[in-house]
Amino acid sequence: MTKMESGRPAGNFGPLMGEAPEDARPLKQRIFDLVRASGPVSRAQVAKELRISRGTVSVLTADLIEARLLCEDQTLPASAEMTRGRPPVGLSVRADAFVVAGIKLSSGNRTGLLIDSAGNRLASYRMPVTTRDRSTDSEIDATGMIVDTMLADQGLSRCDLAAVGLGLPGFVNNETGSVHWSPLFTQGDPQFARRASDRLGLPVAIDNDANLVALAELWFGKGRRTADFVVVTLEEGVGMGTVLNHRLFRGANNLGGELGHLKVALDGALCRCGQRGCLEAYLSDYAIVREGATALPHGIDRSAPRAQRIEALQQAAAQGNAAAQSIFNRAQRYLAFGVANVVNLMDPSLVILSGGQMRYDWLDPEVLRRDMREFVIGTDRDLPQLKVHEWGDLLWAHGAAALALEAVTEARLGPAAVTA
Amino acid sequence: MTKMESGRPAGNFGPLMGEAPEDARPLKQRIFDLVRASGPVSRAQVAKELRISRGTVSVLTADLIEARLLCEDQTLPASAEMTRGRPPVGLSVRADAFVVAGIKLSSGNRTGLLIDSAGNRLASYRMPVTTRDRSTDSEIDATGMIVDTMLADQGLSRCDLAAVGLGLPGFVNNETGSVHWSPLFTQGDPQFARRASDRLGLPVAIDNDANLVALAELWFGKGRRTADFVVVTLEEGVGMGTVLNHRLFRGANNLGGELGHLKVALDGALCRCGQRGCLEAYLSDYAIVREGATALPHGIDRSAPRAQRIEALQQAAAQGNAAAQSIFNRAQRYLAFGVANVVNLMDPSLVILSGGQMRYDWLDPEVLRRDMREFVIGTDRDLPQLKVHEWGDLLWAHGAAALALEAVTEARLGPAAVTA
């Protein structure tokens, strides 16, 4: 035994957390969220679920009903066990409480979605981008146009809209509403959300598009029941959204995880970011097309659009062209490698591969799973669940709508609303 | 514009969070934490810092003083600006409020630390492990012996001890107190913490040893002022602890990030876990020794202990042996690669390389930084801060002590304590 000096003078210790707002969401908001999430529920169920007294539920739901956010609803899901006692009264979210829009901007398309507070899809919109001057204002105006079109479709006007969620590619800070950098604009705007809000006359919440997909899965998709999961998106590049404890995790600096630029090889393939060995440099459209030119030097029209060239490559692979096959095999293997590393570091219980329909044609979930087992450290635990979720264009817009929904309930029921 | 179907029947949506305890820490606890963290503070400062009314602070501090946790303290840090007005009264944590112990168990050593509630080190302990039967009970008894020894040194007995924090290698679940697997035991124990607590007659909190280092940095080290950071430990293996928003992040399944088994190469070096390309297979003692045998086939006694062989290898490298140098260069480069990937995914604002003193001899922070810049995707942001923090054996025990401190304040001031 080595004895050491003792009686060192006391210093300060313990974590020093500057300003920790750390407000628990008010009960009223949590009740609303629960009702929205779990369809018609009785007050008694709400009380049990939230572990609060039934009296409290009564009072708060009365408020929510008076605020025209909830309504009573006789059609309770016929509970399997016909019990005795007073029949419960179902609570549902009122469809006519408010309306929100979700807009996804990208370099090729603009997509929009209009939903009401009960989640009914009222209208949707999709249009290829024709002209672009890469200014923030023109993009905001385009957004306004989409919103107006969808509203007009329903005989509504801007003042009927409660909020707009806006997703765009690039480095976007949801909290501050700033756009550090986006391929859509010639330069960033530290006040983008505010500017959009002013120009449209509506509350606007913005976020990175990869986060949007995670939000879409969290609100509408396979992640609803899962506390922690990771969404991997394959679009032009490779993106990632992370949900921890039922909340979108946006990283320390509000820049999401850059899965696309996770390094999977020392001195590997060149990426358009200028570095080498990025996952994206093996998986993304441009990477596949790049190698495709070598595999089928004469088979493909070099001036054809990417999607077409990829399709030709896939056909070649299906017909047994070994060079073409090896491109997709390698892409798949590196995807497994990258995702496995995410699992090794974050340990999520679910991984969702989500995104455009045509992206995953070359992806075989079984092979992916096998490869991942090779890379994921697993003493006794199982691999996390692995789901491929193909979803249409509106996926992104759904995420944007979720962003808007969050903003609305936050504004009406959140901690700040209590004060006012 | 493509119009899509509308009026889909409403379904449920929104995140479905089962039981979300999500209690904000009570104000009383936050005041206590702030006083502990920031030395003698006046009530007015507390109120300003926590953004609560001064009246509330008065009432709550009165409680804390009566509970003998805080005391008034005339020695306020002579504030630079001699102001007018009534002089503030400093608040400090009472040193005699309670005593906790932190114990770190590893295969080679057992380390212990006894501190009082004000952070004074009362005693410490360190002893190499001689006999081991790899049963949980014998390890618990060894812990009890260390605790008793340290207490006796201060003329105290077990009933004077408020809690024990216990760190061990392996897969340890802090929340449930279970040990899935540990190199110390022949088999895991799903009730390890409870068993230890019963056997010692003291509250026991357990955690993985890599998390301990993160806790130590969060409570006593360079992470105190940083909300989000990552700690990388080089010991026998490679470990990682993650702090998000001033809290230890333990992953979805309470298994920390397995940085040691992050894959840094496809079909890379063989790791003792059986997989290939793990970071550990390039960095850890055994990996370096393994290659060292090739670099200096005759120069080193193969039966010598690892530390000695590594030292010989370092000397050879310093004297210009190219083969030896390349081993360390590669290790360093892969370390940069792995840490860069952590940064790419998690985006922490600070990375601390922390641990035993001798581990980092071959590590040049400048080179590491340069390599990382090559691997970290950086559009406009800077590299996170990178600090090397060599710390003695007691580092781990400090983390364990922090674990115990947390347990004590949680029990006395936490949300659960309010009910009782």
Next chain:
DNA sequence: ACATTTAATTTGACAGGCAAACTAAAAAGC
């Protein structure tokens, strides 16, 4: 001596939440 300034306490009010008593509405037993 008296105004000024800052710190700390006391006071009154109020909101959020709970427990328990109470009312409501059904099925089951007699």
Next chain:
DNA sequence: GCTTTTTAGTTTGCCTGTCAAATTAAATGT
């Protein structure tokens, strides 16, 4: 049919945490 049982929902009174504002305390100007 009447009572009992069972479950759902409401009302009531109370407790606790918190704040704003008034008050007291202790120092430094003038």
